[in-house]
Amino acid sequence: MSESPRTPWLRWGAELRRHRNASGMTQQSLASAINVSSALISGFERGTRIPKRAHAADGDLALSTTGELERLWLEINDTREIPDEWRSFAVLERQASEIREYQTALIPGLLQSPAYARAVMRQGRDQQDTDEQIDHLTQARTSRLAHLHNTRLSFVLEETALRRVLGSKEAMVECLTHVLALLEDRRIRLSVIPDDAPLRPVVSAPFRIMNLPDGRLIGHAEHMFGENVVSDPHQVNFMVAIFGDMQAESLSPSVSKTVIEQIRRSLQ
Structure with missing residues (x-):
């Protein structure tokens, strides 16, 4: 055989x-x-x-x-421990000098705590997945940040992503505490778009932009069954412009941190 x-x-x-x-x-x-x-x-x-x-x-x-x-x-x-469908993405991620990410309804994967990531995996995947498979996926996701040693990270989140409870209130509090600790790292910047920001660009799904060492920009646009890789320079530049517009409508990183602290207190 x-x-x-x-x-x-x-x-x-x-x-x-x-x-x-x-x-x-x-x-x-x-x-x-x-x-x-x-x-x-x-x-x-x-x-x-x-x-x-x-x-x-x-x-x-x-x-x-x-x-x-x-x-x-x-x-x-x-x-080798990263699931096959994530491997190419993870290799690019580890090579990137800068990553910019916009999220509509979830805390970004790079910032998720184990309990929150497990809830996302359990509620967002095939219900046939075993506990072992979910644990494997959770470990793969929550270990990603440790491999990004010199990468500048910028996140823009809708306020909804911080208020939406997944798994349990305890898991959400754990994740928000985890995010606040990560924000002590000067490489990581997070800005929140408040619910009442009327001039935000209309974007239907999350997206990510990576700066690679050779100067290329690669985009990833999320959808229900995964992500589309965007390499066309005009399309990627459009994503960069939209991300900039999102940041312009966001609260400053320091005020955003205060919002996260307030939301965490409201859940305790």
């Missing part, structure tokens, strides 16, 4: 094969060079066997790839 490929490692296996072919080595000769079996090399390339970091380092040495296999191993290993 053949083994099924492990999705995160198909990319690594493809890179190993590409470098091996470019060097003119066979699976057997590469296996001999790094002291493993040719069957293991075959498994790596098919994505059915997971390499150790030492295998990646030895492969770089044997194939003269200047550390490419080990760097890719570290990247994949860092995201």
Whole structure:
């Protein structure tokens, strides 16, 4: 019975094969060079066997790839617990120098506490999901922020997102407390659009804009079944303009923080 490929490692296996072919080595000769079996090399390339970091380092040495296999191993290993449908998004997110996000009805995923995130997952996904699946998704979501070491984060939230109770009042209080603690980080700015802001742009769904290291801007527009990636420069620039208009209609970060504190007190 053949083994099924492990999705995160198909990319690594493809890179190993590409470098091996470019060097003119066979699976057997590469296996001999790094002291493993040719069957293991075959498994790596098919994505059915997971390499150790030492295998990646030895492969770089044997194939003269200047550390490419080990760097890719570290990247994949860092995201292996993220659900498949989130993986590409998470890799982009971790590369971004700046992320701007507008949310209509929920606290942004990067700012969610475990209890709040679990409530979102439980109420927003297929009711057939097991507790184990929900726990896995919750862990993946709430661990995202820890990987954004130097990323500037700007959020604009509708006031409704802060007042809408999900799961329980206790979960909401926990999440608002969590958000207030995160706002002590100078990289994170949050602005609230009050319910009575009449000139806010009309936007039907949340969206996000990422600044990548190569200067590109990538947008993500949310919908019921996921997100659309927006890469057309004119469309992304339109998203940037709308985000700026949202900020103009928002309360200042300091006043927004006071609003969050008031809402938290009202729930206690």
